[in-house]
Amino acid sequence: MAGRTAATARRLRLAAELRKLRERAGLTATEAAAAVGTSSGQLSNVETARFGVSADRVRAMAHAYSCCDQALVDALAGMAGDRTKGWWELYRDVLPPGLLDLSELEHHAGALRTAYTAHMPGLLQTADHARVVFRQVVPELSPPEIEHRVSHRIKRQEVLYRADPTPYRTIVHEAALRMEFGGRQVARQQLDHVLRMAELDHVQVLVIPFAVGAFPGSGQSIGYASGPVPQLDTVHLDQSHGPVLLDAESQLAKYRTLLDRMEATALGAEKSREFIRTLLRNL
Known part of the structure; x- marks a missing residue:
């Protein structure tokens, strides 16, 4: 998981959607972290967009959360896997x-x-x-x-x-x-x-x-x-x-x-x- 200095709205949205999946599964952060093989602190960093997350980890989380909506899982994995910087980054300052x-x-x-x-x-x-x-x-x-x-x-x-x-x-x-x-x-x-x-x-x-x-x-x-x-x-x-x-x-x-x-x-x-x-x- 890679840290980010400034989370974009897209990264924040991914983090929020992953948190929603966990909550719908009825899992606490501690239970979810154990299910995906990470710590509750690392999971918290993902769910608050302080850390980025890989497409594979997104799929693992969705599986642990019993999410059967494959189209949604694919879309979230696509958001996680896209690490390219857009042209708008030239305007950040x-x-x-x-x-x-x-x-x-x-x-x-x-x-x-x-x-x-x-x-x-x-x-x-x-x-x-x-x-x-x-x-x-x-x-x-x-x-x-x-x-x-x-x-x-x-x-x-x-x-x-x-x-x-x-x-x-x-x-x-x-x-x-x-x-x-x-x-x-x-x-x-x-x-x-x-x-x-x-x-x-x-x-x-x-x-x-x-x-x-x-x-x-x-x-x-x-x-x-x-x-x-x-x-x-x-x-x-x-x-x-x-x-x-x-x-x-x-x-x-x-x-x-x-x-x-x-x-x-x-x-x-x-x-x-x-x-x-x-x-x-x-x-």
Whole structure:
């Protein structure tokens, strides 16, 4: 077991899931440690993400805990076996940890769903639009800090461009589409970019017009990242103090339902593209 100086959200999630498996098996930490051939102290370090854990040890723990969900065991072993450092590590000294956790979450997600009412989706923002957004951060960011955040946001978008792109479906309210961040020229370039991305097979942009009126989830920015199995899905809420990640089963169910209802309220994909085209022509 290897020690880590800073546990990422992904490592913390693995540790939490292993603890859940033990607790569901009705084993104390001492009993579980004996069953897998380690000490209770080492097991505690694994369950708190102070130590990393190998894929083989994860499988041994799952067997000791009588876990019969092979898909979940395989997914957890995959999380443990992936020791590669992602591109986001280059930003560790210049950005808040929460933004790096978000990058890692998106990188590993099997599919992404988001919903925005006042902002463009981060994965669809142009650099000029993002730069305007970060200039409004309180407390104010320095020019270098702004550029670090802009480059990080654009780098996150690689999940939509790689050889095996991540399926992405986003709900955008008309208010976000009409806001002229950075003036008309920047706004036109932003709308044009969203429209071009919406034409991709793996990207779906669904618009909720003003005419809809009230709808579930209004006022929230929501992200939903699908894991290799549903138990490892994660909800991302975008707050002014940084990203908040949720993974309790009840929370996952709540936000799946909320996104489903928001999508039912929105225009279909083709009507949404035509809606954006109309806004672009009139801008």
